[in-house]
Amino acid sequence: MNKEYCFCTLAIGQSYRNCALLLARDLEFYAPKTELFILTDKPRYFQQKSNIKAFKYQPISCRIYNDKRIVISKALEFYQSCIFVDANIRIKEQIPDSINFKPGIVAYSCYNILKNFYKENKSNPYHKEYLQRNKMFKFVQQVASYYQLNLEQVKFVFEGIFYIQKNEQYLQFIRYWELLADYYEYQGLYNQEGLVIGLAAAAAGFPINYDEQKTVAIFKDVLEKYKIKVGKATYEENKDYFETLKKIEYPSVSFLHKVWNKISSKISFYYRVIKLNVRVLKYKEVFSDFSQMPFEELKDQNWNLAKKS
Numbered sequence: 001m002n003k004e005y006c007f008c009t010l011a012i013g014q015s016y017r018n019c020a021l022l023l024a025r026d027l028e029f030y031a032p033k034t035e036l037f038i039l040t041d042k043p044r045y046f047q048q049k050s051n052i053k054a055f056k057y058q059p060i061s062c063r064i065y066n067d068k069r070i071v072i073s074k075a076l077e078f079y080q081s082c083i084f085v086d087a088n089i090r091i092k093e094q095i096p097d098s099i100n101f102k103p104g105i106v107a108y109s110c111y112n113i114l115k116n117f118y119k120e121n122k123s124n125p126y127h128k129e130y131l132q133r134n135k136m137f138k139f140v141q142q143v144a145s146y147y148q149l150n151l152e153q154v155k156f157v158f159e160g161i162f163y164i165q166k167n168e169q170y171l172q173f174i175r176y177w178e179l180l181a182d183y184y185e186y187q188g189l190y191n192q193e194g195l196v197i198g199l200a201a202a203a204a205g206f207p208i209n210y211d212e213q214k215t216v217a218i219f220k221d222v223l224e225k226y227k228i229k230v231g232k233a234t235y236e237e238n239k240d241y242f243e244t245l246k247k248i249e250y251p252s253v254s255f256l257h258k259v260w261n262k263i264s265s266k267i268s269f270y271y272r273v274i275k276l277n278v279r280v281l282k283y284k285e286v287f288s289d290f291s292q293m294p295f296e297e298l299k300d301q302n303w304n305l306a307k308k309s
Contacts, residue, residue: 001033002097005163008037008075009087010067012059017045018248019087024049026091033097037075037082039067062272063190065159066181069174072164081165083216088249089161090241093217103167104207105197108214109158113140113198116156117298134298135187140195142293143180147203154202157194160220169206176200182280183287221245 007027011020017040024036028051038046039057046054055074061067068084075082081101117137144151164170177200184196201208219241227233235242253261280287 001035002031004079004098005081005083005101006035006037006075006079007031007083007085008071009039009085010057010064010071011038011040011045011054011087012057012064013041015249015251016087017042019245020052021046021049022244022248023085023087023089023091024052027051027095030091030093031095031097034095037071037078038087039071039074059268059272060275061181061190062185062269062276065191065193066177066185066196068159068193069177069181073174076164076166076170081163083163084161085216085218086160086220088221088245090219091216092219095216099163099215101163101165102207102209103165104169104209105157105201106163106165106209106211107155107157108161108211108216108218110155110198110208110210112152113154113156113195114151116192116195130298132189135189136192136195137298138295139184139187139189140199141295142290143183143199143203145293145295146290147199149199149202155198155208157197157201157208159192159194159197160223161216161218162197163211163215167206169204173200173204173206176203179283179286182276182283183290185276186280186287 007023009020009023011017020036020038020040024046027034027036032051034051036049036052038052038054040046040054041057043054043056046052057067057070059067060070072082072084081099117133140151140154143149144154177196180196180200180203181193184190184193198208200206219238221242224233224238224242228235
């Protein structure tokens, strides 16, 4: 068994469990000595896989995205380094037994955090998309002000795959991630957790580096769709991956089954929202401090600033 590093992921719900099985199969072929740690609602689902260590888990964050820190923490109880991957990622090529990790985060993709707001402001200021982006921009500014961070030096981390190696700042990074994730979700923000990861790393002094070599060759649907859009790839190149993922994410089930899945998903989400509102009481003072930090609304000059960053 590979003693240097492992992979880890979250697999909550049948679709993600099925995706995780495919990921485990890929690893058996492309990294046969490497373990995959999984936090899941049904560990028995993986008991036949020798390269999987599955642990029973009840999600904490509202949309589960920020629970990535928890499976990372579990994996790093056993290893010095780990690679987090979304369960619906596929591995496409051989992975070396030894990877030259750098302390901190090595990101498959990362860029200045302000570029996340690099978009011409053509939206109606009352449009849902604009309001959400404005709330994210406010969150980023207030957290940066509180921790006295220069936003030109803070990075957004692509959340689908990144590598982590422990150092003396690692535990502080995880603590900041937990705190900022709760504040982020308390604002009604759930996706683009790469904002939270980047700010937590900057606040903790946890380095972020870029994996220029793309050490792990992957298929990730959103990345491939973007490449197709800009003419850097074709659908045919990854047709099998796209079709397999589609069958898993959109299985042929009865109408009643679909309705029940939607209802149960909503119930679980609002249950976690209620728990969040109870949990954040312990952060009352620091959340109040965050909210008093200065910020600017999204304006055309903000886009220009982002372009220069």
